[in-house]
Amino acid sequence: MELEIALNARKDNAMKNAMKVGFVGLGSMGRGMVANLQKAGYQLVVNDLSQAAAVDAIAAGAMWAETPREVAEDADLVFTSLPMPADVQAVSAGTDGLIAGLSEGKVWVDTSTNDLDVIRELHGILVQKKVYLLDAPIGGSPHNTVRGDIIFWVGGEERAFQLAKPALDAISENALFVGECGSGTITKLVQNMFSLALLSVQIECLSMGVKAGVDMLPLWKALRQGRLGQMRTFDLISAGFLPNKLDPAKFFLKLAEKDARLALQIGRSNRVPMKLCSAVHQDMLEALNRGWEMRDAQSFLELQMERSGLPPSFLTQEEVDAVKEST
Template sequence: RHLCQGFTGLTSNISNSVHVVAVTQTLSMASKTQVGFVGLGNMGNPMAKNLLKHGYPVIATDVFPESCKEVQELGAQVVDNPAEVADKADRIITMLPSSPNVIDAYTGPNGILKKVKKGSLLIDSSTIDPAVSKEMAAAAEKMGTVFMDAPVSGGVGAANSGKLTFMVGGAEEEFTAAKELLSCMGANVVYCGQVGTGQAAKICNNMLLAIGMIGTSETMNLGIRLGLDPKLLAKILNMSSGRCWSSDTYNPVPGVMEGVPSANDYQGGFGTQLMAKDLGLAQNTATNTKTPVPLGSLAHQIYRMMCARGYAQKDFSSVFQFLREEEGQ
């Protein structure tokens, strides 16, 4: 069961005025040119498969060659490194764990920019520091190519089912070309602005999400200790100004909702460690832009403490459990 499916997903349609693409199944599969894919991990793998399903010839690579096996069996051509990908494809998607990997995949000795063709479209779906996205875009521009950042919300489940949301930053005139590919893998593709704003939107959302989740957990815990029934308290909050996604859609208190990680011992979902990573990015961007983020910063520290206390692999809603346990337990 994919508890995290649609995890940070956009939950309603938004108007065209903000450049959202309502994705429809592409029927004509003829004449599709090759698409490169760098990074075939938990997320990249199902994303590449969805490109194949939509009829795109895929040129793939990963630092661990065995990660390529599955897509190879489905018809992808596997090459040695990102430079080789760039040699064969002029549209490339990258999906990597963190900033250093992205820097290496683009500007390293076997990086994409070593063999990239002029006029190529490079789309990075990794979640990284927006400052790094801007650096990559500048380096790509020097080679006469276009770089866009397009981080996703939605976990492995959404990647499998092609229901990811992409938040896209980069030159607006390239957005149509990008959405053609991204819409094979996602249900929503949102244009956010200049390069780096895709990352910014993702980081902002997850910071507010973390604050809401910890706040909901503290509040539910306090209410329970004051004698309130948790289901009733959730209902009251959800009708009132305390309402948030963590209280009404992903409640962290076991027994309040079904089908969420709190109903399953905090397994599945979005790991505490991953949330800590995203909050670290938020903290870095806040520090670099001299923006005060007192609650975001404390949320980061709390998830960091949880990692130190054994919660790294549990869903991030387990902060309720972290705060709750009784003295002496």
């Protein structure tokens, strides 16, 4: 048994030494993923708009590439982690783009929360080059990335998923294959739209209770002990909205709005009525028009309190944590 474990470990190390991983986009999510890949023993070549973003990765042994194309040419497996669909298009196109550098048999894993149409367009182009594309958006925060417990929802060819899985596992062991290319993007947008709509409904109902005369803290505590609350649904607002910790942002409102917009776009494309989700998106747009782009994703919930003639929630983090610890 010990010999088998040793042989498997040797085989795993040999594969890591043989495979070079490319990474484009070392922002708040990308840096943690790169660090975990390096800890696992992978050789990396990296690129970002700013070389300063890659200082830690380079210090840990990563090679710097001047363009996305150089990353694609030098690596067997390429990851991208970028904030907007337009950013993915920018690094993929042109003579210095990823597409120009990718060759037959290579795998591109896009971990960005992307536009489904962009993913499908890129897939169509890469199929002609016999290059695999996996759309693998992430569930989790930068803290989850560092801890290695983010979730990947992965769409694409299953053979490509198996090729990329050892590297995905080095980042997090929660990589779930959900279907053909585009399926990962759809799954992520469903998840984010559901979360945003659920947050909005919670605040609408809480504002009703507070306006009718129940203080926020006992109301929230009581709801947490009900059937729905026991599923910890109401804990979604415990770190941001309730203690009014919306600045600095854990996740920017402008990015949350982008996710909602892309989800509604899928609904429209498939003639799916989404009345509640559309109303949530309208609130997010109103918040953006107030200049709240860089505030936390939960900041738009303050609009419901304002419409109800109520101040923003003013509970302390200690009060919120005490309720969570007691129930």
